[in-house]
Amino acid sequence: MAPTNTSAISSHRPIVISGPSGSGKSTMLKRLFDEYPGKFGFSVSHTTRSPRAGEENGRDYNFVSKGDFLDLVEKKGFVEHAQFGGNHYGTSIKAVEDIAEKGQVCILDIEMEGVKQVANHPAFPKPRFLFLSPPSKEVLEQRLRGRGTDKEEAILKRLKQAEAEMDFAKSPEAPHEKIIVNDDLEKAYKEVKEFIVGADA
């Protein structure tokens, strides 16, 4: 099994934020990163896909071969990993440790299957799990449409996946310490901040 430097991670416990696409995760994180510059960091993911123009190895992704990727899977070196469109993607323990060793709190913005993997990892210290929920399916649909980034087919796919995410969050196997409903943005951001930074935020 890949060695884990638990001390850095334990003193800067990573935060896993999840919730349906369109629930507002990026909106919250952008505000948080802007309000607390340098306090938080995103880990650099591994991928087997080829770099795109302008992408830099080690900065945008750790670009690796399929063999190396599967080796690390075997060694339990990923806190979570998945396959999309024929390519593998994953967050390595090392990438999370690198953030903690810089003195930052690592934020993991991941979907349901990844959350399950993180929660069940045999060696990775338990992070803090936050779930961001839309106020309703109807509002989620409005926001996804309002965002204007997806075609109809993608919106329908996201809405279907949202149901699975919401069901999981309500199930007994869900690891979330807190569920925040993103209705009023100011109120929800205050709650997110309290959970992540503490009551003195």
Ligand SMILES: Nc1ncnc2c1ncn2[C@@H]1O[C@H](COP(=O)(O)OP(=O)(O)OP(=O)(O)O)[C@@H](O)[C@H]1O
């Ligand atoms: N409380 C809110 N009230 C109104 N609109 C909101 C609120 N929170 C977020 N939005 C809007 O909803 C849309 C979806 O938010 P955002 O892109 O942050 O979601 P996300 O969870 O990061 O989605 P993805 O997982 O697809 O990246 C955005 O257009 C955002 O401006």
